[in-house]
Amino acid sequence: xxxxxxxxxxxxxxxxxxxxxxxxxxxxxxxxxxxxxxxxxxxxxxxxxxxxxxxxxxxxxxxxxxxxxxxxxxxxxxxxxxxxxxxxxxxxxxxx
Numbered sequence: 001x002x003x004x005x006x007x008x009x010x011x012x013x014x015x016x017x018x019x020x021x022x023x024x025x026x027x028x029x030x031x032x033x034x035x036x037x038x039x040x041x042x043x044x045x046x047x048x049x050x051x052x053x054x055x056x057x058x059x060x061x062x063x064x065x066x067x068x069x070x071x072x073x074x075x076x077x078x079x080x081x082x083x084x085x086x087x088x089x090x091x092x093x094x095x096x
Contacts, residue, residue, distance in 0.1 A: 019062050022053020030063060034070045041067065 009017070015028035025048050033047040044050060044063055051057040 019066070020048075020050035020053060020059045022055050022059075023049045025050040025059075027066075030066055031070060034067055039067060039071045 008014075015026065015031070017027045019025055019027050019030055029048050030044060030050055033044050036047075038044045038047050041051060041060065041064060044067065045052050050063055051060045053059075
């Protein structure tokens with residue numbers, strides 16, 4: 001079966017999917033950790049023990065993909081606009 005022809009899993013079924021087989025960590029457990037603020041692999045591993053099994057972390061790519069998909073996106077802050085009144089008396093702006 002082609003990956004393109006697959007239907008996405010129902011959220012309930014996806015939540016029951018085992019992501020980390022060594023420690024029997026389900027998708028929903030990792031999802032909850034990410035939604036509660038774990039935004040790095042180390043933070044997810046600390047909260048769930050996923051990626052820390054005897055296999056050496058074969059689920060790491062799956063967990064990283066979950067972080068990329070589920071972690072809240074932080075907008076990049078624009079640099080502050082220069083305050084023109086601050087520089088109004090600067091020597092390079094003074095008009096004679």
